[in-house]
Amino acid sequence: MSRFPKGTRTIGGNEGERIERCRRTLFETFSSYGYIPFFAPGLQLLESAWGKFPALFRKRLIPVYTPAGEACCLRADMTLAAVAYLSSHYSPQERPLRLCYAGPLYRAPIPPDTDFERIQFGAELLGWEGEGADVEITALLLRSLRRLGIHSPVVVLGHAGFLRECLAGLDRSVSAPLTRALLERRYEAYFSCLEESRLPKESRNRLSSIPRLRGTAVKTLDKAAPFSAIPFH
Secondary structure, rough: OOOOOOOOOOHHHHHHHHHHHHHHHEEEEEEEOOOOOEEEOOOEEEHHHHOOHHHHHHHHOOEEEEEOOOEEEEEEOOOHHHHHHHHHOOOOOOOOEEEEEEEEEEEEOOOOOOOEEEEEEEEEOOOOOOOOHHHHHHHHHHHHHOOOOOOOOOOOOOOOHHHHHHHHOOOOOHHHHHHHHOOOOEEEHHHHHHOOOOOOOHHHHHHHHHOOOOOHHHHHHHHHHHHHHHOOO
């Protein structure tokens, strides 16, 4: 009874109390603005989830069968479960819809990591495409962090469009390993693949610079603008 599956762990004591405080603070903050607490099932039907996940993400799913013989995977993504719930319980006229959640996710680990079980806290605002939706989520997140005693957080906003446009002009033999490294957040592998490629120096510089861009939105966009004018060969 003292052993647990490799890749999982029991959380208790002070760490357990901290996780519970985070969950309670998140729920209280977001619920006061109309977000409904959401608890997703631990399994997701493969037939429903498979086509909605990127190919590289599908390789990390952990398949299981239910006692009824249904092919499933352990819950690998909370957003997909939230969207499925909202689409089946609410009509389009009831949007925007707000959910907040906390719970474990299960994904095959990427070496050298060995843990396949992680706890995710999050919120979803669906059916509102305006800039105000991003502002609302970010503002409530910052309020939650302040309540937890984190008063100087750094919010990182990324946009995949720049790299997607750059990679679109590459041969698949080059773009595939670069994309895989980015999705797996293995930036050293990304830059190694780039150096080993036979791309022109100008193209390598472009692809190397964009992931490193940092700063305020306006200044960062100004830095990225010149790269969009450099053609691949």
